[in-house]
Amino acid sequence: MSLLHWSTPDLTLTFTLADGPVRLVAVRETTQPDGPLPDPSQPLVEVSAIGYGHSSNRHANTVLGQRLRYVRHEDSETTLRILQEDPESGLLVTSVFEARAGVRAWSEASMTQPGTLELTFLSSLVVGLESVDAELYSAANSWMAESRWSAQELRAGALADIVSEGHHHVANTRHAVTSTNSWSCGERLPIGVLVDRSTAYAHGWQIEHNGPWHYELGESRRGGYLLLSGPTDLEHQWTVELTEDKPFTSVPVSLVAGTDRDSVFAALTRQRRAIRQRRPIDDRMPVIFNDYMNTLLGDPTTEKLLPLIDAAAEAGADYFCIDAGWYAEGDWWNTVGAWQPSTTRFPNGLAEAIKRIHDRDMVPGLWLEPEVIGVRSPIAGELPDDAFLTRRGIRIAEGGRYLLDLRSAAARKHLDDTVDRLIEEFGVGFFKFDNNTVTGPGTDKGGTSLGHGLLEHNRAILDWLDGIHTRHPDLLIENCGSGAMRMDYAMLSRLHLQSTSDQEDPLLYAPITAAAPAAVLPEQAGHWAYPITGTTREQFTFALVNGIPGRLYLSGHLNRITPAELELVRSALAAHREILEDLDSLVPAWPLGLPGWTDDWIALSLNGPETTYLTLWHRAAGPATISLPIPRATITPHFPADDTDWTYTWADDDVLTVTAHTPEPSARVVRLTHTRERT
Template identity: 80%
Template structure:
């Protein structure tokens, strides 16, 4: 067996080149010595087309007849990029697997035809990795509105891929563990992220699918081990197909791959990989504290009368940006009338500029909520724009929940959005947008003769291109990514956008597991956690709401203009604590001393670890007193927020920290831990 080894700064990939298709048989840390890699039988590429299916027939996307017939043609290594090309001789199909070095590796597939023949592709993998065994523990996360980042661990062998008797014919189990996301919410039900941990060796493999639309991954068994398959849309799951000709190639959605020795080291590697692939601009270094008037505050009903005193109070508390959320453009109900994005004259009798100017006078940057991809069915813009500007099926506009959906492949649709953003930036000096997305597209659009899934894929990619153009024109503009909370939390969007809203959850106790688990899916420096303390609540309730925002990007809200001096002092203290973490946030990596939190856990712990210090955030969500022990290396402890805490105590015993809360109600704390030197 001929081996091809290729390394990134952190990883070494091993490919098998022999008489059959190329196989990726090893993904290891560079620090590990070369050794015998498992001779797995799984091809690097799986591909199917009309007339070319599977053998044997299963629901899986492996054992494709075309994939089994691919043969190695050659490879090109530039040092930072590896390209491996294979060809299927009977059809002329060529597939190039591309690997791009980062902290981990980024990969995708490029398909083309070597002769004038055509193929109607129905599936093409972004990446398939051979595994030594399917005896692994999978960490994956369910995701839904106001209940995001619900991670769990399961045995793939026990729950999905049963061990069957292999004698005398040596059959392979045809079951799989599959996770699929449909429609335009890339994280509407599941996160496009996962980690598998080998149950027998200190080895973990982590991945993310970097697409703002449909995707699929699956784990299964092969004759000599197992496989992990990652892809974008498919025919079977997403009504996707595309015609491939000598003049028309196709590129899959990209994915990232990392390794570690256990769960937390794999998530730390994913954190480093996200930083490596993020398109960070100079303005992204600013990392401001943003106040937003929606959650637990104005709730989509802004007016001059309500906003002016709130702006004054927010400025006095020390926020950097002030974002006016939904409703600023609406005379009444704003759900199915959106699209013109002109300020309401009834909400702002003297014009929206009166409020914007007050924001600027306080030295804050102004922001606006915008849902750019939809037009309300009752909006005048719905009649002004042609059908060509919208996603359609059989010539009929796709309509969901009182909205039509723009097709960003359309020149008319993009001009409308470009004109809108340019006007708001030019007229009001807006420096921040909260881009929301509350309406699903369904399976896609067949406009232009495409399959539904491919029409949606082209729209998804056109949206990314529109964002790139927008940021090129307005380099000082910061944009928050929101989709009914975190329903589109992926690194196609987040490689470009500044901030991710991690939830629409309004109850601080329920926000705790969302905030604690978020760094498994999104960079801490992009994780916008709502902190919306409510005036009149107890000090512990008030503190708990603020703690939720500190281990990430504190996204402030609440009626600050009606709060007491003591409550405002607590907010200022929280902002001070948060800003001191911001100074090093983009170098910290997450760990979970109590494991990734479950939705109903009483105790939750998140540690953000750096070279010189760690920030440990602890939540206790039941009445106290209570005690918990964490497996941590001995360190010096300083209360970080609140700094005057006397109700929690901390005791070291060997490499374990015992924490006791004496409060009679739920409470939360942030600690700063610095290593101690042994005597």
């Protein structure tokens, strides 16, 4: 067997190069001792085209994928390229691997001879698995109920074992997870972790695309497979014509490995940091006050903003973002697009409120939903049809909005002029870019398939964002899409902050905060903290705790709070800033498991080599006690720092017993200083 071994700082990949298509047969941590190699039968690439289909919903065992043969590979310190060809059709596929913390991979397809192929599917990466006797962690995602992780046994669902003596077929089924439409996270997160039940081994992955994607797991003749891809014909109405002059590149994906669930999520955290296009301004990590959540709710005016601006400054905010409504005279949903300040909301001009933000030594920010034009907006008539996504020549209109096509020069100019004007006129240093309207399956403008038109548009969005950063290197941009409906690392490799939810109930925000680091870097996870005056001290504290283990995104009517409540807000920000000093090096873990939506107890640990920050929520009436598997450490209350209502004792060196003595739901952040080497 001809083998190719290639390593990153954390992983070693092993490929077979002979006896059929190239196969990725092993993905191991570099520290893992060598052992017998598995021999799964799954090819590295799956690809299909019109005229080369196969009779299955699975994207495995494709005709063209089976016909590919190794040509050569090109190896450097950071990149591996494996070339395979099907001489009969002229298809050449290059599998590209980038060494980061894990690996980043994609496929490049081209033709080596005259003729065309109409591709209907191209995998970004296919990994051969030793077995499918494994547990899959994946997450449902929806507006105000984001990051709901669960675990399931593959054998208990689609991948039933039907192999028996004398009957050696495998089930022609799959476990498929698919996202449609333009919200990459509209129903599911593009992330998974697979833990082998028979060995101390696990894989983790993410698909880095701001639109439709697909992954599936299935059983093969020998072992199984994990397949990762962007849009497909079967799931997303995607095809693309391939010729000598028109190659195609799939969406990128990342792959990591570990020994269990939490070690894989730690590896995904390191990989996200490695692929993030971090700029000097990203090091600032300011505390941002936003006037929306549980506060002005899209109805800002000068009269309402000025006292809020003063109060946010008094509390210690660094940036102040004016959220939705600043551009509207009345109902604004289907009139957006011009992005000019309202004259009725701001009789003396928006500059009056912006000046107050500057005068209070904060950086001003504005909410913007750049990719839509309301059907009643004057801009809808001023821009040509080419500026919009269309189907059969008709503008796509969803929920009273037309959708800009970012491939269009007219659309790009409109948005560039808008962003540049607002920065120049008001000194804006922060934008909250929202996205509340989905596209449907895509656009056929220019003769493309619907799915490919959407893919090109999604890629144009990324290019547009790159252009903004080039022109405005000190600008910070928050990624929001009805909360976290586009929480993917195509967007987050470029943008500073991610809204983790629009959830208005602090009790329901707790599992979202706790689960978010499985999908997004802690230093990018913007958690709303909206303390409400007049609530009990525990309720007030609970709302603040939600923001502390990530990026505290401050809101609430701070101008109405009492001096004692203001002091509690200030102490929360001080506790948060202390975590910020180390946040971009901490890795998440979940001592009680990934949080369930209705769990009474929730725990998130952000681990560093010397200090761990443990956030605990108890969402039922108390008192109550819980035990957590945590190595012995010195415990200090972090927020509230003067807490005496929760107690912590060690049952032994690796079990912490926590008691919440409060009669109502409550939450705490504690600091653990390690007194011995952590395991």
